[in-house]
Amino acid sequence: MTISGLVLPAVAALAIGVPAAGPHRRLHPSVGARALALAAAALTLAATAAVATLAVGFLSGIPWVREHLTWCNSLYRTHDQIPAWIGVPATLALCAMMVAASRAYRQARLDLWAAAEPGPQIRIVGDNRPDAYAIGGRCGHIVVSTGMLAALDGAERRVLLAHERSHLRHRHHRYIALALVSKASVPVLGFLTRRLHLAVERWADEDAAAEVGDRRLVARAIVRAALAKSDYPTGPALLGLGNLGVRARVDALLLPAPVLGNGSSSALLSAPFVGAVVVAGSSLQVHHLWSFASHVCGL
Numbered sequence: 001m002t003i004s005g006l007v008l009p010a011v012a013a014l015a016i017g018v019p020a021a022g023p024h025r026r027l028h029p030s031v032g033a034r035a036l037a038l039a040a041a042a043l044t045l046a047a048t049a050a051v052a053t054l055a056v057g058f059l060s061g062i063p064w065v066r067e068h069l070t071w072c073n074s075l076y077r078t079h080d081q082i083p084a085w086i087g088v089p090a091t092l093a094l095c096a097m098m099v100a101a102s103r104a105y106r107q108a109r110l111d112l113w114a115a116a117e118p119g120p121q122i123r124i125v126g127d128n129r130p131d132a133y134a135i136g137g138r139c140g141h142i143v144v145s146t147g148m149l150a151a152l153d154g155a156e157r158r159v160l161l162a163h164e165r166s167h168l169r170h171r172h173h174r175y176i177a178l179a180l181v182s183k184a185s186v187p188v189l190g191f192l193t194r195r196l197h198l199a200v201e202r203w204a205d206e207d208a209a210a211e212v213g214d215r216r217l218v219a220r221a222i223v224r225a226a227l228a229k230s231d232y233p234t235g236p237a238l239l240g241l242g243n244l245g246v247r248a249r250v251d252a253l254l255l256p257a258p259v260l261g262n263g264s265s266s267a268l269l270s271a272p273f274v275g276a277v278v279v280a281g282s283s284l285q286v287h288h289l290w291s292f293a294s295h296v297c298g299l
Contacts, residue, residue, distance in 0.1 A: 028258045030260065037196060040192045047188075048097060054087060055087065058083075105181050108181070112135065112136055112238075122141065132240050142161065163221075165207075170207075172200040176197055179192055202252060205252070209253060223246065228242070
């Protein structure tokens with residue numbers, strides 16, 4: 001197998017998957033967020049598989065490696081030898097991707113996951129800085145500062161709590177963690193981080209609008225929260241009412257509520273299509289996996 005045969009499936013997946021992530025704006029936010037998450041996972045796996053294949057192909061050509069890992073002999077014979085000018089950068093890139101993904105995941109857990117300590121779902125902290133966000137996990141809860149409570153009236157506080165409860169109910173912290181890991185390991189996918197984050201915020205906005213029965217009230221609460229927080233920047237990963245895409249979210253709330261089924265077929269076709277490309281590309285490397293399994297498992 002040629003070098004181009006090793007990386008072409010991943011290039012095809014990226015070329016098809018990046019445009020496929022675009023239609024999420026025309027979907028209900030809950031459907032769009034799932035489509036974006038699926039696309040991010042598929043594209044990250046495709047890019048990682050391509051780099052890993054080049055790195056392992058290069059390492060399998062090193063005599064010392066083949067002597068100690070006999071399954072590499074079969075791997076070495078199945079495709080062209082990877083030259084050092086490609087293999088060395090691929091190996092370094094693979095290590096960097098793994099380290100970056102690990103760090104991003106650990107940071108996401110620190111920012112978005114709650115410790116396994118039971119307590120009230122709504123936790124009010126004495127802080128004049130206006131802040132409110134959801135912390136997911138086994139003991140997920142909502143953190144609201146006294147400054148944020150003072151900035152909103154009673155109706156707007158209902159919106160705030162409905163919005164944050166939506167984040168907890170649908171486990172939006174997992175979507176954001178996936179986007180952060182994708183961006184860290186494959187920086188070219190950074191555009192998905194903001195799109196996916198915005199999609200989950202829109203999802204929570206729509207849930208809040210359905211609960212309070214007033215879309216304009218939700219829009220007003222978002223603006224009030226954003227203005228209150230304008231002098232106090234928050235972490236990019238936090239899930240909160242006024243944290244991201246305020247103008248786009250307000251504009252969407254001033255329109256009629258999106259229909260859940262509208263465009264869902266497009267999302268269900270586009271994201272799995274990206275996955276199909278990745279699977280097709282991975283199938284080209286089954287013989288590598290078989291060689292490894294034969295050595296380790298004695299098949």
